[in-house]
Amino acid sequence: MTVENPTGPLGGHLDDDDYPAYTMGRAAEMLGTTQGFLRAIGEARLITPLRSEGGHRRYSRYQLRIAARARELVDQGTPIEAACRIIILEDQLEEAQRINAEYRRAAESADTTAAT
Template sequence: MSERTRNRAVYVISVAAELAGMHPQTLRIYERRGLVSPARTEGGNRRYSDDDIELLRRIAELTNEGMNLEGIRRVMRLEDENARLRAELEQAREIALHAIREAEKRPAPTSGGADLVPLKQAVAVFGQRPSIFDRD
């Protein structure tokens, strides 16, 4: 299924509830608590996407494990941050691999010494992103 199709809000609340295996009132509660944000039609009716259904199933899974709604909110926030950090790490790996490949393409130095590599130093304060990671 394409990303565009997964994000397309097409299901009315009764169908979404059935697909997620819960009561429509439960979906309303989750919306009030900020766990899910369905799209709205011009008339104000809720419309759920396949991504919303997947999220509702994840909420049901965590609820069945005994977690309360605030705990679920925190877990989901951490899962989102984890996914973002994994994507950032993958991007950093790709940049490093590209830099290695580019360095390997360059001819070896003739002076007998190793390649000079520019060094950028910075003071890093705990809890803040060091400027050394900022692109110039």
Template sequence: MAPEEQDPLRRLDDPEYPALTMSQAAELLGVQAAFLRSLDSSGILSPHRSPGGHRRYSRRQLALAARMRGLLDDGHPVASAEVIVGLQDELAAARADLARLRDHPPAVDREP
């Protein structure tokens, strides 16, 4: 039996699992549903669609929406906020790569 079949709630641990409806996501973030729809229509978020066409949001998408909301609240236009989030993500990935290299440096071939 697959682990998901043994414990169906394990899916909720997956940050990509689209568990929340639009109204639940909006309530958690303290925003209007229109804000989430605008992120969808601008291509910033791509929520999962239920068979009935309703948007479903994952924890990772909520985190992105919250970051966008913070930047927009600080006065950044949507396009600038999207660039800032992208650059922040790239910087975090580069820092993680650097930490991995520090912890496990690659073997270097040395000529005699």
């Protein structure tokens, strides 16, 4: 069943990974970390939380997954700045691999078309 005009406090954002649904306190609680940790990874520009009308930080599920990865690295002894850089590089590598795979598919498709 598809809902065209969802109602309620989230207004259809329940499946939106980028919707800033979590306050800083709730995000820290969910991650089992401190609000200071979230501030630190924000200062390192790993994630940039959106701000509510009152100026409070709000985090999305996607941002919480990134923060969880940072916490995992920090818990293993990686300095927070290095953990943030590692995650950024991992993300860049994943994007480069995705683009490379697209180019390969396009090249294979062009080869197949040219051969017929």
